[in-house]
Amino acid sequence: MISRYWSCRVKPGEEENYVNYLKVEILPHLATLKGFRGASIRRRDDGDFPEYIFISEWTSREAIKAFAGKEIHLAVVSEKAQKMMRSFDQEVRHYELIHSA
Known part of the structure; x- marks a missing residue:
């Protein structure tokens, strides 16, 4: 199992729109992809x-590559999402699951 971590800063007043966008558009799309096992959204x-x-x-x-392309370390961020953001990571971090309890 591989976890893909990515972060962004959302503009004031766009927080609810951004989370709804993820829930309504992004997560359902990801759920259709082979090898996708779920996601979580966290806020600080x-x-x-x-x-x-x-x-x-x-x-x-390989499953990530089918979604993100050959350069899996690069973020996949739609133009629609970018309009709601102040800034975002250009690259993602991947972590391999070693143990889960």
């Missing part, structure tokens, strides 16, 4: 722009 209030972390779970790097 930090200054003027809340930070959101999106963690997706995949069966393998």
Whole structure:
């Protein structure tokens, strides 16, 4: 199992729109992809722009490649989402699951 971590800062007043966008458009799309095993959205209030972390779970790097393309370390961020953001990570971090209890 591979976890894919990515974060962004959302503009004031766009928080609800951003979370709804993820729930209504992004998560249902990801659920159709082979090798996708789920995701979580986390928020941290930090200054003027809340930070959101999106963690997706995949069966393998090959499954991620089918979604993100050959350069799996690059973020996949739609133009629609970018309009709601103050900033976002250009690259993602991948972590391999070693143990879960």
